[in-house]
Amino acid sequence: MTIVDLTRDLVAIPSHEDETAAGDHIEDWLRRETDAEVRRDEVGNVIARTGRGEETLALVGHHDVVAPGDSQVTDNGGESTDPAYVVEERDDRLYGRGAADMKGAVAAAMIAFEAADPAGELVFASFVGEEVGGVGARHAIERGFAPDYAIVGEGSTGYSAPGVTDVAVAHKGRRGSTITASGESAHASEAEAGENAIYRATDAVDLVRELEPPSIEVAGETLAGSVVVTEIEGGSGWNVVPDRCAITVDERTVPGERAPIDRVEAIPGVEWTVDQDLPPMRCEDEAFAETVRDAADAAQSGTPELVTKPHATDAGWLAQAGTQPVVCGPSEPGEAHTDDESVSIDVLERCTEIYRRAAEGWLR
Incomplete structure (x- = not known):
């Protein structure tokens, strides 16, 4: 055949x-x-x-x-x-x-x-x-x-x-993860009574943007990792301080080091979860x-x-x-x-x- x-x-x-x-x-x-x-x-x-x-x-x-x-x-x-x-x-x-x-x-x-x-x-x-x-x-x-x-x-x-x-x-590999920010809802006219989850999430986004993804030299080429925020979802209404906001992160990994995304968990109310990790x-x-x-x-x-x-x-x-x-x-x-x-x-x-x-x- x-x-x-x-x-x-x-x-x-x-x-x-x-x-x-x-x-x-x-x-x-x-x-x-x-x-x-x-x-x-x-x-x-x-x-x-x-x-x-x-x-x-x-x-x-x-x-x-x-x-x-x-x-x-x-x-x-x-x-x-x-x-x-x-x-x-x-x-x-x-x-x-x-x-x-x-x-x-x-x-x-x-x-x-x-x-x-x-x-x-x-x-x-x-x-x-x-x-x-x-x-x-x-x-x-x-x-x-x-x-x-x-x-x-x-x-x-x-x-x-x-x-x-x-x-x-x-x-490269791929690590897909979710950053979840929690807060406390309130009426938008009294925003100080709540804790805005979107604000916490944007703090996490700022941190992710500052990360320096690792890279390695292989076969005369630079194999460079990357970290990109690809989705954001949160809020329930135009007049409600949101109590939850989720961010999806696409990370391309290289053999060896990983980008330290876990640093976002130092932000109050923020959790980081790995959804997929292809080596x-x-x-x-x-x-x-x-x-x-x-x-x-x-x-x-x-x-x-x-x-x-x-x-x-x-x-x-x-x-x-x-x-x-x-x-x-x-x-x-x-x-x-x-x-x-x-x-x-x-x-x-x-x-x-x-x-x-x-x-x-x-x-x-």
Whole structure:
């Protein structure tokens, strides 16, 4: 089966609300096409193992997607009660929800997993729930999924130069949090009788604006964090001193330090709650990163570089658990989550070769 055929099959299967059918297809293919030990865990992750050795390399992806646009779904003219995703091939690209993020990379990893003569133990893993906080990766890690190394097939094409598939050795994380200010309501004509929660919240905003987010130097680039107030909600009427105000904060984190947002709790009546914390990633093993870069160099005419990514991926959860991960995949900046999402067929073939070469060479 070609990379185009397998990617087409995977992209056509809806998996934004329920990943079961996509997981079934991946599991069935691996059982049919490989001699690997294949299992499906309680949440729907598909994990396969082949080869032997004391050290393990995992090819990692996810088969869930974000909700499709109307143009990306078809009921085959009313002939089917089970809608499918539209998949189109034109201009040497495959179009469809999940083509770039990241069923194309999953297909490339599957074919490489089947074709490789691995240097050690080789693992294929396709997780569920990446788009909703890394549910599948976290579940697997909590139950012992612990490869020594990993190549996560999220997008790394076009970061150093157009069309070049690079190797990302670090990426930002995301911490989403809420600052809640409490006060005491009163009639606005007697404002001094109350305690204005919005005023307390704006004091917190002023503090957040003064924070200096940390940054690190990786692969000759500056990976800089950020802290941004993105939403504010409070008050119940034009003539009422508000007793509550909530602020949403989007923070992009880097490996190491975090911005000290907790300082807002020194303000009377202010609490800070972390709602989501997607960890950043940094590969500390330079030799492994160079091995994958060498595989990428051999698989294309362009010259790949070690780069950084702004987006959180499942590589963050793996790094947090002790794995040395890199990110290398076909998706280009601006392709994921769009109504005209697409992936280059040439780059899919390239990534298949990168994964195969890396699987065969990372210990040699």
